[in-house]
Amino acid sequence: MTVRLSLYQKAEQELYKLDRSVKAKFYDFSHRFRENPHSNGLQLKALKGDSQIFSARIDDSYRALLTRTGTDETGDESWLVIAVRHRRDVYEQLSVAINRVSGEIEFVDLSVVGEGALRRAGIQLIPAEPDATTTAETEDAPTSGPDAQPDAEPAAPASPLLAGHSRQLLRELGVAEPLIDLALTLTDTADLDRLVAGAPLLSQDVLYGLAAGMSPDEVRAEITAAVASTDQIDLGDFGAALARTAVTTIDDALQKVLEDGDFQAWKVFLHPTQARLVDRDYNGPARVSGGPGTGKTIVALHRIHHLVRQLKPGRDKPILLTTFTKNLTADLRARLTDLIGDPDLLARVEIAHIDELAYKVVSENALSGSVKRRVDDRTALTELRTVLAEVGQQGSWETEFLIEEWEQVILGQAVGTRTAYFQTRRAGRGRPLTRPERAAVWKILDQFTARLDKKDIETWGQAAERAARYEMERAGRIQSRQAYKDQVGGRDLIHRDAEASMSDLKHRYKHIVVDEAQDLRAAHWKMLRAMVAPGDNDMFIAGDTHQRVYDNHVSLGSLGINVRGRSARLSLSYRTTKEILARALTVMSGETYDDLDDGTDTLSGYRSVLHGPVPELRGYATWEEELDGLAATLREWRDGLAHENSAAGDVRGLIAVAVPDRDKVSQVIYHLATKAGLGYAQLTSDGPRGDGEIHVGTMPRFKGLEYQRLVIVGASNKLVPRTDSIDRYRADDPARYRRELRKARSMLFVAATRARDALTITWHGNPSPFLTEPVTKRN
Known part of the structure; x- marks a missing residue:
C-alpha cells in the first residue's frame, strides 16, 4: 500500500516551534506512516470527540493528529496531518470539517481558549490521556495547545465584542461552525486572541475584522470573497476539499524547511485572500497599495511566480522585477529564489534595481567611450554651489531647491528648452516662481549641466532621463514598424527591416513588476512604460506612498500608465502586530499622502490580525x-x-x-x-x-x-x-x-x-x- 501524507498549514507552523529533536522524530514518523499507517508501533486510533480525527504515536510524549482524506481506486490512502500535540493535551474539543464557503478542510481547536470564555459558553475540557505519574509531574506537563497560557477569567465588559452580529452572518462570512456560538459570547479581546489561535485562517480574519470595526460588507468584500469557492461544495468529500486546501507534501524539502525555522518561509507566505490579485488576468497596468505588512511585496513576488509559469519554453528573460534600491533588490532576489525554487524558471526573470536598468540602457545606446561617470546627490550639490559662486548667486537660491527643480521638473518632465520650461506645470513644488525667476533658474541650471558635461559626469537623474528618451525612441520605432505592417496588410518586411536595422526590434519585456513604486522618478516610469508593449498583464505595481522616503512625486496616468479600475488596496496586516501598528500610526497622524495617480491615499481601515x-x-x-x-x-x-x-x-x-x-x-x-x-x-x-x-x-x-x-x-x-x-x-x-x-x-x-x-x-x-x-x- 502507498500512503500519501500531507501537512496542514497550521500544523507546519506548530512544528516550527517544537524542539529540533521532536522535528526529527516527526520526520521519522512520517516515513513509517507512509510505509504502513496501521502498524502497531504507530497506535493509530480515532479520537472520541470527532471520529474524523485520528491520533498516531510520534514518540512517548508527542502525537500526530490526522484525518483521512480519501482512498483511490487502487486502495492507496491519503492522510492529512492537522496538528502535532503533546499526549496530555486536550483533544476533546478538536474537530475537522469542510468549510461551506471556501470548500477547504478546516481544523478547529477550542483547547487554547481561556477558561472564562469556555465557562460562559458551557464547555468543559478533559485531557486526552490522563497520566498515572506523580501530581508534581502532571503539573509540569503542558495542559493545552502549543500556544496556550494559563489565564484568569477577565472582567467582562457590558456587551459582547461582536454584539449586533448574528450566527447566520458569521456562517455566511465563513466562520467555522464550532466557533460561531463561542465567538458571539466573547466579551474580552484576550479571549478573542485565544479563540483565533485555534481557529482556521478564514475564521481568524473574519472575527478579527469584525472586532476591529469592519462592516460585514467590508469583511465580505475584502476577506470572504477572496477565498470563496466557485465549486459546488460537498461537505463530505474530503478528497475534493484537500485539493482546495493549502497543504505541504511531506518530503525531504519539508524537513529542510522545518529545520531552518519559520522566518524565511513566512517572508514568502501568501495569504489566501491575496491569491486573487496574483492569479487574475488584467487588461492593462495594475496596482496594489496598502500599509506595511499587508503583503504588497509578497503579492508582487507571487505574481512573478504566476507569470513565469505561463511562459512558453525559452531562454530569454521576458519578465522584469525592479525596485528603487540595490539592497532591496538583493533581498527580493533571495526571496524570489526561495519562492520559485526551479533555477530554469528563475532564469527567465531579470532582477535589477531601477538605476542599474537605466545604466544598462544608456550603455547600450551611447557611442563608444561616451558613457559618463555617474555621481551622487552630494557631488551634484557641490558642483551646483560652485556654479552659484561663479555667477554671484550664492545667497539668492537654495542649492537643494534648485537640484529638486532640475530633477523633478526639468528632468522629470523632459523639459528641453527655456520656452518649454516657462510653460511647464510645477505641481507639488510648493514655492511658486514668476517668469523672471524661472528665467534665472533656467540660466543657472543650464550652466550647471554645462559644467557636468565638461567634467564628463552625470547624476542618476540625468541617466534616468536619457534612458527614458532612448527607450521611448525605441518604442516609437516599434510602433512605426507595426503601423507599416498593418498598412501593407502584414506583407513581408524583410527589406525594410534590413534597411532600418529593425529585424530584431521588439519590446524588452513582456511583463514588468515594480516593488516600492512610490520612490521612482517620472523618468523611471517613462522608461518602464516604453520597455513593455501596452496590453494584458503588462505592468504590476506595488507601493505605499506613506513609506516614501525620497521626494519623487508622480502621476502614473500622466505618464501613460493607466491603473484606473485595476487598483486594489490591502488593509489587513499579516506581519506587523496590532501593538506595533498602533505605535507606528501615531507617527503619521495628521498627514495626507498621494496615491501615485492624482488622488489621495489613506491608512484608514488599516488593521492587524496579529498580537504581540x-x-x-x-x-x-x-x-x-x-x-x-x-x-x-x-x-x-x-x-x-x-x-x-x-x-x-x-x-x-x-x-x-x-x-x-x-x-x-x-x-x-x-x-x-x-x-x-x-x-x-x-x-x-x-x-x-x-x-x-x-x-x-x-x-x-x-x-x-x-x-x-x-x-x-x-x-x-x-x-x-x-x-x-x-x-x-x-x-x-x-x-x-x-x-x-x-x-x-x-x-x-x-x-x-x-x-x-x-x-x-x-x-x-x-x-x-x-x-x-x-x-x-x-x-
Whole structure:
C-alpha cells in the first residue's frame, strides 16, 4: 500500500516551534506512516470527540493528529496531518470539517481558549490521556495547545465584542461552525486572541475584522470573497476539499524547511485572500497599495511566480522585477529564489534595481567611450554651489531647491528648452516662481549641466532621463514598424527591416513588476512604460506612498500608465502586530499622502490580525547611555532567539538596529564591536556587509526589509527630524518645510514597521516630536 501524507498549514507552523529533536522524530514518523499507517508501533486510533480525527504515536510524549482524506481506486490512502500535540493535551474539543464557503478542510481547536470564555459558553475540557505519574509531574506537563497560557477569567465588559452580529452572518462570512456560538459570547479581546489561535485562517480574519470595526460588507468584500469557492461544495468529500486546501507534501524539502525555522518561509507566505490579485488576468497596468505588512511585496513576488509559469519554453528573460534600491533588490532576489525554487524558471526573470536598468540602457545606446561617470546627490550639490559662486548667486537660491527643480521638473518632465520650461506645470513644488525667476533658474541650471558635461559626469537623474528618451525612441520605432505592417496588410518586411536595422526590434519585456513604486522618478516610469508593449498583464505595481522616503512625486496616468479600475488596496496586516501598528500610526497622524495617480491615499481601515508585546519606549540622558542600553537589549534578544531558534542558534538576519544617519551608524557599529562584543552586518546599497548577527543601517536602508525584532535608536528631538537642516524652510518655504517633515515621518514609520515580533524605540535627551504618546520607561 502507498500512503500519501500531507501537512496542514497550521500544523507546519506548530512544528516550527517544537524542539529540533521532536522535528526529527516527526520526520521519522512520517516515513513509517507512509510505509504502513496501521502498524502497531504507530497506535493509530480515532479520537472520541470527532471520529474524523485520528491520533498516531510520534514518540512517548508527542502525537500526530490526522484525518483521512480519501482512498483511490487502487486502495492507496491519503492522510492529512492537522496538528502535532503533546499526549496530555486536550483533544476533546478538536474537530475537522469542510468549510461551506471556501470548500477547504478546516481544523478547529477550542483547547487554547481561556477558561472564562469556555465557562460562559458551557464547555468543559478533559485531557486526552490522563497520566498515572506523580501530581508534581502532571503539573509540569503542558495542559493545552502549543500556544496556550494559563489565564484568569477577565472582567467582562457590558456587551459582547461582536454584539449586533448574528450566527447566520458569521456562517455566511465563513466562520467555522464550532466557533460561531463561542465567538458571539466573547466579551474580552484576550479571549478573542485565544479563540483565533485555534481557529482556521478564514475564521481568524473574519472575527478579527469584525472586532476591529469592519462592516460585514467590508469583511465580505475584502476577506470572504477572496477565498470563496466557485465549486459546488460537498461537505463530505474530503478528497475534493484537500485539493482546495493549502497543504505541504511531506518530503525531504519539508524537513529542510522545518529545520531552518519559520522566518524565511513566512517572508514568502501568501495569504489566501491575496491569491486573487496574483492569479487574475488584467487588461492593462495594475496596482496594489496598502500599509506595511499587508503583503504588497509578497503579492508582487507571487505574481512573478504566476507569470513565469505561463511562459512558453525559452531562454530569454521576458519578465522584469525592479525596485528603487540595490539592497532591496538583493533581498527580493533571495526571496524570489526561495519562492520559485526551479533555477530554469528563475532564469527567465531579470532582477535589477531601477538605476542599474537605466545604466544598462544608456550603455547600450551611447557611442563608444561616451558613457559618463555617474555621481551622487552630494557631488551634484557641490558642483551646483560652485556654479552659484561663479555667477554671484550664492545667497539668492537654495542649492537643494534648485537640484529638486532640475530633477523633478526639468528632468522629470523632459523639459528641453527655456520656452518649454516657462510653460511647464510645477505641481507639488510648493514655492511658486514668476517668469523672471524661472528665467534665472533656467540660466543657472543650464550652466550647471554645462559644467557636468565638461567634467564628463552625470547624476542618476540625468541617466534616468536619457534612458527614458532612448527607450521611448525605441518604442516609437516599434510602433512605426507595426503601423507599416498593418498598412501593407502584414506583407513581408524583410527589406525594410534590413534597411532600418529593425529585424530584431521588439519590446524588452513582456511583463514588468515594480516593488516600492512610490520612490521612482517620472523618468523611471517613462522608461518602464516604453520597455513593455501596452496590453494584458503588462505592468504590476506595488507601493505605499506613506513609506516614501525620497521626494519623487508622480502621476502614473500622466505618464501613460493607466491603473484606473485595476487598483486594489490591502488593509489587513499579516506581519506587523496590532501593538506595533498602533505605535507606528501615531507617527503619521495628521498627514495626507498621494496615491501615485492624482488622488489621495489613506491608512484608514488599516488593521492587524496579529498580537504581540507593546513596543518599548526608553529615554536616556546621554548617547553613550543609550548605546549601553541598546547593547543590553540586543544581548537579551540574541540569547532568547538563539534558545528558541532550532537552526543551531543562528540568529543572523533576525535582529536589526535602525539609526537616523550615517554618522550614528558608525558610532553604533563601533560600540557593538568594541564595547559590547556583538557581531554586526552593516546594511549598504549592496545589502548586508559582513556576517554578524545584528543588522545595522540608516532608516531608509530598511525599506522593504523585515526582521523579527528591531530597535530604533537616536529617535531624539533635533535628530528625527533634523531640525538644523529644515528649520530654515519654516518661514521662507512652508511647503518645503511640510514636505521635509513628511519625509522624516515616513522614515520613522518605515523603520518602526520593519519589526514582526518586537519593537523598541530609544532616544537621548528629549524624544522626537513624532513620538507623541507618553514615555513608558525612562532609564
